[in-house]
Amino acid sequence: MIKHKKQKKIKTIFSRIMANKVGFGALLVIVVILSFAVFADFIVDYETLALGQNPTERLQEPSSEHIFGTDSFGRDIFARIIHGSRYSLTFGIGCSLFILIGGSLLGGLSAYLGGRVDDLIMRGLDAFMCIPSFLLAMALISVIGMGLYNIMIALVITSVPGSAKMIRSLVLTIVHQEYVEAAELSGASNFKIIVHHILPNASGQIIVNTTMSIAGLIMLAAGLGFLGLGIQPPMPEWGSMLSEGIKYMRVKPHVMMFPGLTIVMTALAFNLLGDTLADAFDPRLH
Amino acid sequence: MSNIIIELKELKKYFKTKHGNLHAVDGINIKLEKGKTLGIVGESGCGKTTLGRTVIGLTSATDGEVIYNGENTTKYKIADKRKMWKNIQLIFQDPYSSINPRHTISRIIEEPLINSGLIKNKKKRKVKVLELMETVGLSNQFYDSYPHELDGGRRQRVGIARALATEPEIIIFDEPVSALDVSVQAQILNLLMKLKEEKQLTYMFITHDLSVVRHISDEIMVMYLGQCVERGPAKKMFDAPKHPYTKALLSAIPLPSIEARAQEFEPIKGEITSPINPKPSCRFAPRCSIASEACIGKNIPLKEVDDEHFVACISI
Amino acid sequence: MSEINCDINTVLEIENLNVEYVNQNTRIYAVNGVNITLKKGKTLAIVGETGAGKTTLAYSIMQLLPSRTGRIKNGKIKFGKIDIVNLDEDSMRVIRGNLISMIFQDPMTSLNPTINVGMQIKESIELHNNDKKSKKQINESVDEILTLVGINPERKDDYPHQFSGGMKQRIVIAMALACSPQILIADEPTTALDVTIQAQVLNMMTILKKQNDMSMIFITHDLGVVAKICDEVAVMYSGEIIEFGTFEDIYGGKSHHPYTDGLFGSIPDIKSDEKWLKPIQGLMPDPTLKIKGCRFAERCSKCMDFCREVHPKEYKVGSHMIRCHLFKQGIFSNE
Numbered sequence: 035m036i037k038h039k040k041q042k043k044i045k046t047i048f049s050r051i052m053a054n055k056v057g058f059g060a061l062l063v064i065v066v067i068l069s070f071a072v073f074a075d076f077i078v079d080y081e082t083l084a085l086g087q088n089p090t091e092r093l094q095e096p097s098s099e100h101i102f103g104t105d106s107f108g109r110d111i112f113a114r115i116i117h118g119s120r121y122s123l124t125f126g127i128g129c130s131l132f133i134l135i136g137g138s139l140l141g142g143l144s145a146y147l148g149g150r151v152d153d154l155i156m157r158g159l160d161a162f163m164c165i166p167s168f169l170l171a172m173a174l175i176s177v178i179g180m181g182l183y184n185i186m187i188a189l190v191i192t193s194v195p196g197s198a199k200m201i202r203s204l205v206l207t208i209v210h211q212e213y214v215e216a217a218e219l220s221g222a223s224n225f226k227i228i229v230h231h232i233l234p235n236a237s238g239q240i241i242v243n244t245t246m247s248i249a250g251l252i253m254l255a256a257g258l259g260f261l262g263l264g265i266q267p268p269m270p271e272w273g274s275m276l277s278e279g280i281k282y283m284r285v286k287p288h289v290m291m292f293p294g295l296t297i298v299m300t301a302l303a304f305n306l307l308g309d310t311l312a313d314a315f316d317p318r319l320h
Numbered sequence: 321m322s323n324i325i326i327e328l329k330e331l332k333k334y335f336k337t338k339h340g341n342l343h344a345v346d347g348i349n350i351k352l353e354k355g356k357t358l359g360i361v362g363e364s365g366c367g368k369t370t371l372g373r374t375v376i377g378l379t380s381a382t383d384g385e386v387i388y389n390g391e392n393t394t395k396y397k398i399a400d401k402r403k404m405w406k407n408i409q410l411i412f413q414d415p416y417s418s419i420n421p422r423h424t425i426s427r428i429i430e431e432p433l434i435n436s437g438l439i440k441n442k443k444k445r446k447v448k449v450l451e452l453m454e455t456v457g458l459s460n461q462f463y464d465s466y467p468h469e470l471d472g473g474r475r476q477r478v479g480i481a482r483a484l485a486t487e488p489e490i491i492i493f494d495e496p497v498s499a500l501d502v503s504v505q506a507q508i509l510n511l512l513m514k515l516k517e518e519k520q521l522t523y524m525f526i527t528h529d530l531s532v533v534r535h536i537s538d539e540i541m542v543m544y545l546g547q548c549v550e551r552g553p554a555k556k557m558f559d560a561p562k563h564p565y566t567k568a569l570l571s572a573i574p575l576p577s578i579e580a581r582a583q584e585f586e587p588i589k590g591e592i593t594s595p596i597n598p599k600p601s602c603r604f605a606p607r608c609s610i611a612s613e614a615c616i617g618k619n620i621p622l623k624e625v626d627d628e629h630f631v632a633c634i635s636i
Numbered sequence: 637m638s639e640i641n642c643d644i645n646t647v648l649e650i651e652n653l654n655v656e657y658v659n660q661n662t663r664i665y666a667v668n669g670v671n672i673t674l675k676k677g678k679t680l681a682i683v684g685e686t687g688a689g690k691t692t693l694a695y696s697i698m699q700l701l702p703s704r705t706g707r708i709k710n711g712k713i714k715f716g717k718i719d720i721v722n723l724d725e726d727s728m729r730v731i732r733g734n735l736i737s738m739i740f741q742d743p744m745t746s747l748n749p750t751i752n753v754g755m756q757i758k759e760s761i762e763l764h765n766n767d768k769k770s771k772k773q774i775n776e777s778v779d780e781i782l783t784l785v786g787i788n789p790e791r792k793d794d795y796p797h798q799f800s801g802g803m804k805q806r807i808v809i810a811m812a813l814a815c816s817p818q819i820l821i822a823d824e825p826t827t828a829l830d831v832t833i834q835a836q837v838l839n840m841m842t843i844l845k846k847q848n849d850m851s852m853i854f855i856t857h858d859l860g861v862v863a864k865i866c867d868e869v870a871v872m873y874s875g876e877i878i879e880f881g882t883f884e885d886i887y888g889g890k891s892h893h894p895y896t897d898g899l900f901g902s903i904p905d906i907k908s909d910e911k912w913l914k915p916i917q918g919l920m921p922d923p924t925l926k927i928k929g930c931r932f933a934e935r936c937s938k939c940m941d942f943c944r945e946v947h948p949k950e951y952k953v954g955s956h957m958i959r960c961h962l963f964k965q966g967i968f969s970n971e
Contacts, residue, residue, distance in 0.1 A: 211417050211418075219405050220435050222435045317421065317466040318468045363830035364801070364830055502685065502859075502902045504915070506913035534905075535912075572834065572835040573906060574863060576859035576900060580864070587835035588835075591800050592800075
């Protein structure tokens with residue numbers, strides 16, 4: 035009986051996503067981009083097309099041979115975008131996931147426990163937030179060194195305080211709802227209250243906020259790369275491709291346009307999917 | 321009076337504010353017998369909600385004792401409180417915010433059974449949930465429904481079923497019907513009276529609406545600014561109220577009848593005064609029509625004016 | 637007060653009003669064929685439970701229905717000679733406030749927390765300043781109005797949070813009265829207040845109404861409050877007026893709509909020792925359904941087969957109207 039109910043629930047959530055045209059479109063885009071990342075090696079060759087420089091073919095307009103054109107080193111932009119998805123997606127999704135986990139832990143604990151714990155955590159985060167996040171990230175990278183994972187660590191650390199504050203205020207509104215007190219009276223442990231009562235009711239807002247941050251993170255990484263602290267050339271990464279392309283914006287706009295469009299589309303797709311998911315999980319909206 | 325199930329001794333709850341201590345509950349004494357209902361009446365800001373929450377341990381008492389099972393529960397740690405909550409339950413005012421919108425009705429009612437470990441077997445639990453739903457008059461078609469599919473009255477029934485799940489002895493009601501329409505309100509009040517009789521429950525019924533408590537209460541206590549101003553058997557309180565505040569409260573209830581309209585009456589003046597750092601004095605004195613110099617400067621104790629009828633007023 | 641005087645001029649007349657809320661895939665029939673007349677200087681109560689359509693009716697009169705979903709399907713709302721249903725927004729703005737004012741249930745949300753109270757009253761006077769008062773005159777009338785509602789004018793520099801709930805509601809009422817409207821619509825104005833404060837506010841409203849010679853539509857679910865303040869009563873159920881009459885008709889008359897009887901029976905009586913209450917079983921019908929017969933049939937203890945098939949008409953005896961098959965035009969025999 036209960037198992038049957040759970041299956042039904044997953045089914046209804048799935049059918050709700052399917053019923054939402056925008057959400058379905060977003061899901062489709064994400065599936066396509068993800069499969070690019072997974073099957074990148076089968077689509078285009080990494081060494082020759084994405085990395086191999088070809089000075090004779092630099093800055094070519096889109097053509098049948100190079101459908102997105104080539105960049106200033108004569109590399110195929112399409113190939114770089116396909117392979118770049120591996121880095122950019124890992125980076126964007128990974129970062130936002132860790133930020134979400136860190137933010138939920140700190141913000142949730144702070145709001146739920148209140149009192150001194152709350153004061154301590156919040157003042158600590160305030161101290162962190164006083165330092166401009168970009169500077170903090172730079173400082174962290176110079177300490178822990180470069181590389182994709184180190185950049186991720188740096189960005190997670192700089193972004194957690196903001197996320198924690200958002201989640202704290204969200205949880206605070208829920209903690210004082212009577213159903214949380216009723217759960218307490220029914221003998222539920224703190225852990226159970228957080229997992230069963232607070233998080234599900236905060237999830238919609240959290241999902242939307244997390245998916246929104248993905249695009250910002252990709253751009254932040256690009257910014258770091260631009261200063262020589264981020265992902266280093268020739269590694270194909272959307273953000274750094276975009277900032278490279280800015281140099282040729284007036285003469286060859288396509289160099290910037292395609293990575294830019296990819297970032298926008300990915301971000302938008304995640305955002306819309308987040309929205310749809312939040313709605314699909316909410317029983318109040320049929 | 322051997323049958324006392326719960327007793328409050330000089331219970332106090334002060335909240336610290338920027339301007340001083342807010343005396344929400346200020347020395348309340350109650351002895352409640354098993355199977356009886358105590359109606360606690362007062363206007364907003366009189367501390368009645370805080371009283372209920374302090375008794376059940378959702379807020380900690382500043383001073384005084386709550387004696388249940390021979391133990392002072394105000395000193396309980398969380399584990400002891402969880403044990404106590406199997407026997408004392410609270411029903412909230414707002415049927416819209418007191419049940420989790422993301423859980424199904426069955427899951428909401430089932431939760432105390434799982435948490436308390438009373439029924440571990442899933443199938444037995446389902447039987448119990450259906451039984452509880454029937455007790456409170458919820459059709460089993462709502463078993464898998466979500467709260468938003470239910471109206472206020474049915475939601476309040478869900479709240480009642482949840483509170484009954486662990487078969488408590490005492491239930492504290494915090495304005496259980498004030499968010500409901502009159503016709504639904506009557507349905508719920510009848511249900512509560514029926515449950516009390518069937519299950520030998522003891523009720524503490526907190527409300528601002530005097531007309532609601534007459535039917536359900538054996539005894540009534542009127543609170544003003546954290547203190548009890550009058551306490552007595554329900555019938556006496558309605559037929560022969562003694563304290564000027566109780567009288568004012570009763571006369572302010574607009575009655576739905578032609579005669580009530582003809583009656584000229586002067587509502588009591590002013591509003592509830594600040595509960596922050598009150599000076600020793602009768603707290604109702606600033607609004608009282610019979611107040612004199614003697615009312616100010618010292619606290620007025622409750623005195624027994626009639627059998628089991630207590631009033632805190634020097635003029636009585 | 638009970639005699640129906642034909643000379644009393646009608647200030648507001650609603651004819652066969654139907655209001656719907658249309659959503660993506662649902663249509664809610666909120667108000668169904670309502671006829672009401674409001675007479676000068678009288679207070680009309682609209683009584684009903686949540687979802688009866690009381691507030692929608694008030695919003696229709698103010699033309700404040702949510703523009704995306706709510707719409708008046710047909711019917712007339714005649715204010716004097718003007719039908720305001722299809723009036724443009726600019727003319728409506730002149731009517732709102734100048735001629736019709738409205739106060740809402742929650743005084744906390746009707747006041748701006750960042751502006752002091754005197755300023756807010758001043759603004760509402762300035763907004764409808766037709767007799768071109770000077771600044772000094774406006775300041776004087778702010779003081780006057782505050783005194784009128786029993787608040788010391790010295791407190792006009794205070795902010796809303798410095799007042800209690802009852803005082804805030806008085807201020808809201810003061811603002812609504814600032815431009816001496818002909819009609820005041822009060823939507824549950826005392827529901828959020830304590831009984832003693834409610835009694836004060838009701839007393840004050842009665843006096844102010846007399847002084848200003850206003851007509852009032854008083855929306856409430858509380859039959860006790862109605863008894864205190866109203867001259868005529870309309871009982872609303874599921875978007876319809878099911879009973880209408882003078883105060884004496886409703887509270888004294890022998891014949892009533894079964895729903896009205898049920899409502900009265902549900903109220904706990906503080907004067908009686910009767911233990912059990914007599915609630916109406918069941919719930920109001922889903923407002924998205926079109927109902928062929930009587931809308932109360934499902935809950936009615938006197939329901940006949942006929943009731944589910946045929947929608948009852950408005951049966952009248954004098955000033956008293958009941959929409960129920962138990963009655964006939966001209967005579968209300970008690971079964």
